[in-house]
Amino acid sequence: MxxxxxxxxxxxxxxxxxxxxxxxxxxxxxxxxxxxxxxxxxxxxxxxxxxxxxxxxxxxxxxxxxxxxxxxxxxxxxxxxxxxxxxxxxxxxxxxxxxxxxxxxxxxxxxxxxxxxxxxxxxxxxxxxxxxxxxxxxxxxxxxxxxxxxxxxxxxxxxxxxxxxxxxxxxxxxxxxxxxxxxxxxxxxxxxxxxxxxxxxxxxxxxxxxxxxxxxxxxxxxWILPDHSPLPPELEAFLDAGEPPVYFGFGSIRAPEEIAKAMIEAARAHGRRAIVSRGWAELALIDDEPDCIAVGDVNQQALFPRVAAAVHHGGAGTTTAATRAGVPQVLVPRMFDQPYFAERVRDLGVGTAITGEPDAESLTLALAEVLRPEVAERARRVGGEVRxxxxxxxxxxxxxxx
Incomplete structure (x- = not known):
């Protein structure tokens, strides 16, 4: 056939x-x-x-x-x-x-x-x-x-x-x-x-x-595509060099202006390192400090279980991957189904969402909400239920x- x-x-x-x-x-x-x-x-x-x-x-x-x-x-x-x-x-x-x-x-x-x-x-x-x-x-x-x-x-x-x-x-x-x-x-x-x-x-x-x-x-x-590809060596080394970082990525969609600066400042406000996914918007780091790394397309199934939180646009695929990995989430919904997934993440108690244009302050507050131990535990429990x-x-x- x-x-x-x-x-x-x-x-x-x-x-x-x-x-x-x-x-x-x-x-x-x-x-x-x-x-x-x-x-x-x-x-x-x-x-x-x-x-x-x-x-x-x-x-x-x-x-x-x-x-x-x-x-x-x-x-x-x-x-x-x-x-x-x-x-x-x-x-x-x-x-x-x-x-x-x-x-x-x-x-x-x-x-x-x-x-x-x-x-x-x-x-x-x-x-x-x-x-x-x-x-x-x-x-x-x-x-x-x-x-x-x-x-x-x-x-x-x-x-x-x-x-x-x-x-x-x-x-x-x-x-x-x-x-x-x-x-x-x-x-x-x-x-x-x-x-x-x-x-x-x-x-x-x-x-x-x-x-x-x-x-x-x-x-x-x-419909989940199994991914067995290894993470890039430089990303593996970054993950091994300290506590779990915060992942930031907007996938294939247009990202808000100045978002990379706001994301990195929010992570640093909590003493966290940051992984910035370049995505189609080609996001870049704001300085050469060792607490941040920029990556291209990587295996989310391998990466997400090793981060402290995932900040993303709320697309169906990324939200499913993060939920399945049991990682707390901050969604920045832009269009179509993304506000729905933002609401579901809140309802399930595995994360929160930012309405409107995100900035360093709103991202910092959102991370404070999801980096709590009880949210991480709830995310792990829900992740185990994903088919x-x-x-x-x-x-x-x-x-x-x-």
């Missing part, structure tokens, strides 16, 4: 599908990954067939990039959205050639279900956070330029408005691309993408699914369905 795994987004959207690809290959299945070109080298290094989809996204972490500037205006977002869907319809049919099923991760895979429908093969949608999917238990996530007209409206009204926005934003370009393929028009874009039986690749302790909902959601657990078999569950579901 050959499976196409398709996503649009940064590492947080790509890594779960890479985890599924690795597991399917272990089971003897053929896999092809369709994702932004930023991830070609990584995927092919794991032996996964790769087809690039859309433009590179690394520049979006910089405020002066052309893509970031285009996203600043409604007209710029509209043009980019239309170009993205057209590119998907041009790329995905060839990528899906010879495939027996398609798995889409991330809601902006606007064309994927249509291509599967045209090919006559099964399609499965996967969300990475519960708030992506409609439920009477939570409000819809807010996209850039997509705030509700009345944020205090009842939850059913907010989801109805969300459905209308999906149709207004994507319906025209989606149906224009479906017509040449002989496919009928779609009148419910969100329902078309999500289907009636979506999967939820999120840990049930950290991010439980809660109805009621019109959807039959199957929560598999988070690690989500990708195996998903692979079995896929094989049984196809």
């Amino acid at each position: 050959r499976v196409l795994l398709s996503t649009i987004g940064t590492r947080g959207e790509v890594q779960p599908l890479v985890a599924l690809a690795v597991r399917l290959r272990e089971l003897g299945e053929d896999v092809r990954l369709c994702a932004p070109p930023d991830f070609r080298e990584w995927a092919e290094g794991l032996g996964i067939s790769f087809a690039p989809l859309g433009p590179g996204l690394r520049s979006t972490a910089k405020p002066d990039s052309a893509m970031t500037k285009a996203m600043a205006s409604p007209e710029g977002r509209r043009r980019m959205a239309e170009a993205m869907v057209v590119d998907q319809f041009e790329t995905l049919p060839e990528a899906a050639e010879g495939c027996d099923a398609v798995v889409a991760g991330m809601a902006l895979n606007i064309a994927t279900h249509s291509v599967a429908e045209w090919k006559g093969i099964p399609y499965f949608f996967t969300a990475y956070c519960p708030i992506t999917l409609p439920s009477l238990h939570h409000r819809p996530p807010v996209f850039t330029g997509w705030a509700p007209e009345n944020p205090d409206a009842a939850i059913p009204s907010l989801w109805a408005e969300d459905a209308r926005r999906w149709n207004e934003h994507w319906g025209g370009v989606l149906n224009a691309q479906r017509k040449p393929l002989g496919l009928p028009p779609v009148d419910d874009v969100r329902g078309h993408i999500f289907t009636e039986r979506p999967w939820l690749a999120a840990d049930p302790v950290l991010a439980p699914w809660r109805g009621p909902s019109a959807l039959d959601v199957h929560q598999t657990g988070a 690690t078999d989500g990708v195996e569950v998903a692979a079995e579901l896929l094989l049984a369905a196809v």
Whole structure:
């Protein structure tokens, strides 16, 4: 069997599908990954067939990039959205050639279900956070330029408005691309993408699914990619040279200005050393003092159990990794699902969050809250409850369905 795994987004959207690809290959299945070109080298290094989809996204972490500037205006977002869907319809049919099923991760895979429908093969949608999917238990996530007209409206009204926005934003370009393929028009874009039986690749302790909902959601657990790569020698030496440091990182997203200075000052205020992850924003150290080190992409599964706390943006992947490692967390949420994970970390008692723009003072106060022994103990207990078999569950579901 050959499976196409398709996503649009940064590492947080790509890594779960890479985890599924690795597991399917272990089971003897053929896999092809369709994702932004930023991830070609990584995927092919794991032996996964790769087809690039859309433009590179690394520049979006910089405020002066052309893509970031285009996203600043409604007209710029509209043009980019239309170009993205057209590119998907041009790329995905060839990528899906010879495939027996398609798995889409991330809601902006606007064309994927249509291509599967045209090919006559099964399609499965996967969300990475519960708030992506409609439920009477939570409000819809807010996209850039997509705030509700009345944020205090009842939850059913907010989801109805969300459905209308999906149709207004994507319906025209989606149906224009479906017509040449002989496919009928779609009148419910969100329902078309999500289907009636979506999967939820999120840990049930950290991010439980809660109805009621019109959807039959199957929560598999988070899709975790096992990482056995060693930490860089210089990082190993830094960890061995003193007490556990504080980790700071914002992954693939744009980081606030002057954040590196604020992070290092906050760690020093508590007499702690600091590890600064450069990320796509290319954060750098502020001086040459030996109490700090900057790192690139490293094995979080090996690193997080050895730090005193993890300060990060609150993406699904990083939050799951830190929770699983049993490390206290400070979240600095910026967009989409990150405020949800900030709330969950607080509710579970394993950390706290900063609202608004972080500075040295707010980071120092947040670290004071999470560096307490009782928070560390609570984080260790919750970490032991995180499931690690989500990708195996998903692979079995896929094989049984196809």
